[in-house]
Each structure stands twice: as C-alpha cells, then as structure tokens.
Amino acid sequence: MERASKAAVRLPVPVSLRRALRSIPAADFQAEVPGPRRVPSLPVPASLQTRLRALAEPARVVRPLPAWLRSSRPAVAASILIAMLAIRILGDPLAMGRRAVDSAAVRWRGWESGWESHVTATYGETRSSLTQSLTDLSSRAISIQASIQAAVRALIPESIPSSFRRLR
C-alpha cells in the first residue's frame, strides 16, 4: 500500500496530457469588462441654484412685540394719557366739537342756497328753450299745410263736383 502510494506520487504527467492542459486558456476573472459610456453632464438650473443657496441663509427671526405693548393694561393707560395731553394742548373737545358742527351747518346752508338758485336758473333756461322750439315747429307746420293746400287747388280741375271740392 505504502509502495503503491509512493509510486502514484512519482507518476509523471504524460506529455500529451500536459500539452492538452496548456492549450486550455486560463479563465481570466480579473479581465476588464466593458462598462456603459458616461452620460453628458447637465448644468444646474438657475432656479435650483437659488433654492440651494437659500438653504444656508439664516431663518429670519421675527422679534415679538414688547410685553408692555402686548398687554391691554398699559395700552389703556397709554390711551388715557394721550387723551389728557391732547385736551391740555388742544383745548376742550366738547367746545371744539360744537364749533365744528356750527361751521359745518353754515357751510351746508351756503351750499344749499347756491345749489337751489343754480337749479332754478337751469330749469328756466331749459323751459324757455323748449317753448321756443315748439313755437318754431308749430309755425313751420302751418306753412307746410298752406303750401299743400295751394298745390291741391291748382291740380284739381273745375269739373269735379263742388260737393267734393268742398272736401279740400
């Protein structure tokens, strides 16, 4: 057994087999495999550039109103203070109001009378103009009627009975 194994190890590879093995090309797993071609590069659109730039801009912080302005009590107090100061500077608001109402009434009266006279004058003018137009129209109609009568008289012969002629 031992002898047989030693003999087996020593067996040379036959020349024909060696030649046949050499003729088989070695499988090259590291060989480069072609890949697809690179696609052309697109430029970044301007709108996207703007959007991307805006990502790093700090968010705008809206400052809250001061507490004394947000609370109603200081606001009421401030209003009273402003009113008192205004009275002190400008005078009694009641008297001011009365004066304002009086002056408005005077103005209204003046405007009202002026408006009335204007309307009266316009009405008179329109009326007289209309009367004149109607008078002209009437006289023109009378003259047309007279000329038609004269034409008819000239055309109708004397043979027509008087009874019919009377109809003219």
Next chain:
Amino acid sequence: MRETVPAMPPIFSARPTPDLLLARRAAAGQAGAWDEILALYGERLYNLAFQFAGSRPEAEDLTQEIFLRLFQNLRRYRGEAPLAAWAFRLSRNLCIDHYRRMREERRSVLVSEEILRQVAAGDDPRAEAERRQEVAAVYQALEEMPESLAEVVVLRDLQGWSLEETAAALGVPVGTVKSRLHRARIEVAERVTARLQARWPGAVAAALEVTTC
C-alpha cells in the same frame, strides 16, 4: 483576498482634508463657504439625482433634499470620504426611493426622454439615433437589474465617479465595488447585446467601452 477599506482619518486630524475645512467653514456660517460647496458639488449631485429621478423637476427636488441633509449634517462630517460621496451616502435612501418610484411609474416608457436628449452625436442623425438606442438599452438593462448592481454602474460608469468615491458613497469597501462592478457590467453587456444585436449589428461594441478600474 483582503478588501481595501477607505482610510478613516482621526476626528481631530493634524492635517484636515480640504473638504473637511470647507465643511467646517460652512457649518460655522462663514460667508461664501456654502456657495463654494455648491460650486464644487452642485452639478455633480444634480446629475446624480437626475439619474435616480429621471425627470428635471424631480431631480431638482431630490437635489434640494440632498443638499438640505448635507447642510444639516455638516457638523458631523469628519472628512473620511469626499463630501459628494458623503452627501450621497446621507441621502441614499431618498435616491433609492426615487429610483424605485421611477421604475414603478415607467413600465411603458422605460427611459426618460430628457436623458435621451442629453445624448448628441453631432450632425449625423443615424449616429445620434444609434447612440439613443444604445443609451436606452443601457437604461433598460439597469432598470431590470438588482439595485445594488445598478447603482454601482450609475455612479462609476454613467457618472464617472472614482472607485474610492463610489465605495464611500455606498459605504462598502473598494473591493466590493470592484466585484459588483464586474458582475454588473457583465449583466449590462449581456442585456444590451441581446437588445441591440438584432437592430444595430456592430453597435454593441460602441455602446460599451472599457473603463479602467
């Protein structure tokens, strides 16, 4: 075989990376730092979002989400990966969700017309038509593939990210990216070949070209 894991610099590194310095400046609200980040990575992440979203309005919304997360997490960035890859890793779920939704919605129209419109082949209408067919075939193949394989092709091949960036974005070692990429490319090639062979003989070789790992 041992896989290469992206190097993780210590939190208080003696020599912080330019990305880390930039992130720190932006996190501190320094004027211009955020604009610099947008200038450096805006286009990159927008194009990536476009790949996942498939349409312009959705890509814009997705990009905004990505940058919002990036901004909110700037203080947590330690410079262990490029900023773009780190931002993508933060927003990966958003991107994947969009991608899934896109897949669901586009059962009839598989490839977005906007993506195809990006493909121009000069004045030759035949070449342009062929290229559009190729791109459509690639995207259709990606939509049919498992997400883990599709995303590595999107990042590495379609977007041209480096292996390290792709690994950092996916949170896996570079070796894993390499093996996934290998499998994904074979799958893409098989699917694209099957689609294009009948229609455009000879177009397969043009659709796929070797990308050095």
